[in-house]
Amino acid sequence: MNTPKDFFTELFDLSFKSFxxxxxIKLLYIIAIIASSIEGLIMLVNGVNLMNELPFYGxxxxxxxxxxxxxxxxxxxxxxxxxxxxxxxxxxxAEIAKNKEKEANV
Numbered sequence: 001m002n003t004p005k006d007f008f009t010e011l012f013d014l015s016f017k018s019f020x021x022x023x024x025i026k027l028l029y030i031i032a033i034i035a036s037s038i039e040g041l042i043m044l045v046n047g048v049n050l051m052n053e054l055p056f057y058g059x060x061x062x063x064x065x066x067x068x069x070x071x072x073x074x075x076x077x078x079x080x081x082x083x084x085x086x087x088x089x090x091x092x093x094a095e096i097a098k099n100k101e102k103e104a105n106v
Contacts, residue, residue: 022087025080032076040069 010018047061 019087021083025084029076029080032080033073036069036072036076039072040065043068 007020010020043061043065047058047065050061051058
């Protein structure tokens with residue numbers, strides 16, 4: 001990652017010549033994993049507490065406590081990968097345009 005000065009310079013660059021999203025995408029994925037894990041932990045605790053009063057719903061919460069966070073992590077990964085694909089398309093398109101311009105000038 002760039003130095004903090006470069007990061008903040010890019011963050012407040014109004015021309016959008018450089019992008020910060022590809023640089024922080026790993027951090028966003030880590031945050032998604034942590035948030036999904038906390039959600040699963042909360043559901044697990046609620047499911048265990050619910051087992052005494054409503055065993056079926058408590059058991060359902062315990063099962064969903066593993067399934068829903070897993071689906072959340074998968075969904076987050078897919079969305080972040082799509083974002084990276086868009087950035088790669090933009091970068092590759094810019095390179096193709098630059099090469100076409102060089103060919104036209106030769």
